[in-house]
Amino acid sequence: MxxxxxxxxxxxxxxxxxxxxxxxxxxxxxxxxxxxxxxxxxxxxxxxxxxxxxxxxxxxxxxxTAKGRKLGMDMLRRHRLVETFLVETLGLDWTEVHQEAEELEHAISDKVLDRLDEFLGRPEFDPHGDPIPTKDGKFAERRIRNLLECQSKQPCTIKLLTDQSTDFLNFARRKGLVPGTAVEVTNRDLISDAVELGVGKGKPFTLGSKAAKKILVSS
Amino acid sequence: MxxxxxxxxxxxxxxxxxxxxxxxxxxxxxxxxxxxxxxxxxxxxxxxxxxxxxxxxxxxxxxxTAKGRKLGMDMLRRHRLVETFLVETLGLDWTEVHQEAEELEHAISDKVLDRLDEFLGRPEFDPHGDPIPTKDGKFAERRIRNLLECQSKQPCTIKLLTDQSTDFLNFARRKGLVPGTAVEVTNRDLISDAVELGVGKGKPFTLGSKAAKKILVSS
DNA sequence: GACGAGACTTTGACTAATCAAAACCAAATC
DNA sequence: GATTTGGTTTTGATTAGTCAAAGTCTCGTC
Structure with missing residues (x-):
């Protein structure tokens, strides 16, 4: 072990x-x-x-090595399944489950993990939008771009925030930028280094390119 | 920590x-x-x-010391809540959850534990029938006797098996002697060192005093 | 009171994981 | 080619937890 x-x-x-x-x-x-x-x-x-x-x-x-990748994928699976459980079942906030999962992922046996997976309905993505590897160490490909690469006027769905610092996550939540939310790039201006974004019915607002790059969406 | x-x-x-x-x-x-x-x-x-x-x-x-007892009670609480979760929610067998809980009890934070407690409906007893300490380190007193001390012809309910070895638990399960089951001592013979026991509708059978002592019931 | 058995403590050594600081290398700069 | 710089490796020490084996008590028996 x-x-x-x-x-x-x-x-x-x-x-x-x-x-x-x-x-x-x-x-x-x-x-x-x-x-x-x-x-x-x-x-x-x-x-x-x-x-x-x-x-x-x-x-x-x-x-x-192949052996190392296998172990790594297994750990990722553990981590993401545990996070999913903590959010979906116990109702914890998705901005704070990372640390919890960091501990639990080492303590949970394969058997319990498998039962947990089943209990959760074999989810493909965790609450942050990251894909959960399957037991044989593969994950569903994401067709995903960051907001900066997004076509204007095309509706898409937030899948993942790549910066998981609490500050950034809190900012994102205040703006309603959580995985699952439908958004639309209303205007792109690469010269001024900014993206104008519409979230649901709200008034569009502007994001800098640094932040826009951290927000991944699928269309 | x-x-x-x-x-x-x-x-x-x-x-x-x-x-x-x-x-x-x-x-x-x-x-x-x-x-x-x-x-x-x-x-x-x-x-x-x-x-x-x-x-x-x-x-x-x-x-x-008081501090030590507090920590010990906390660990017992963790252990027993985790066991309850594994059996109640994930459907694992109560004869095999001890080892799992042994690992998980150290990895789970107070916050998650509390949510788990809530999710499970603040149970008072774990799947083995052991009482789960409350957050302030007390547990509900059991009024419990072992089968050897039991009155004849009095219906009672199995609460706890004190021997948690896999062998004993398997034996108990074969006989239907699981916590929650209603049983009745049909005959007591202290000379021959045995207790005759009826479980549900089944034909009564005889237990040696060693085994009878390991089975606790409440009436 | 001396003795021996069995429980308990001490001692010395080992492993995994870590840090601080010294030594080292390689690549860009002069 | 010599020098500087910054990342990398080595070295020596530390801590937690462990074991085996040697040493030490304590108590019941004679």
């Missing part, structure tokens, strides 16, 4: 590697992402290599 | 001290109960003493 620490490293490497195209992750990113000293990450990565969870070229980067 | 290990020691001491009248627990019992070497228990108990969770007289025994 991998320790909770090992699980966290692998999950972090998976998430970071999904964000880049090459799938190679730098030591610095890992240390930063897990909030540990650089040297701690280096030595832990060597342990993961011994366990055949990652491949590691000194001073170049880390990539997951 | 106490570590999972500390929580386990305190919970075990609480459970052991509830079984004796004096509330004093020997070092050997603790080591045995947690399946660690004797020396490990000794050194851990010293740590607990530093944390003011227990009082400890060398070579005499360990008692919980």
């Amino acid at each position: 991998p320790s909770a620490t090992v699980e966290n490293y692998v999950k972090k490497i998976l998430v970071l590697s999904l964000e880049t195209s090459e799938g190679q992750v730098g030591m610095g990113e890992i240390a930063k992402g897990l909030d540990v000293a650089a040297g701690t990450a280096t030595s832990m990565i060597k342990t993961l290599e011994r366990e055949k969870l990652v491949r590691y070229k000194s001073r170049q980067g880390v990539t997951l | 106490p570590s999972a290990t500390v929580e386990n020691y305190v919970k075990k001491i609480l459970v052991l001290s509830l079984e004796t009248s004096e509330g004093q627990v020997g070092m050997g019992e603790i080591a045995k109960g947690l399946d660690v070497a004797a020396g490990t228990a000794t050194s851990m108990i010293k740590t607990l003493e530093r944390e003011k969770l227990v009082r400890y007289k060398s070579r005499q025994g360990v008692t919980l």
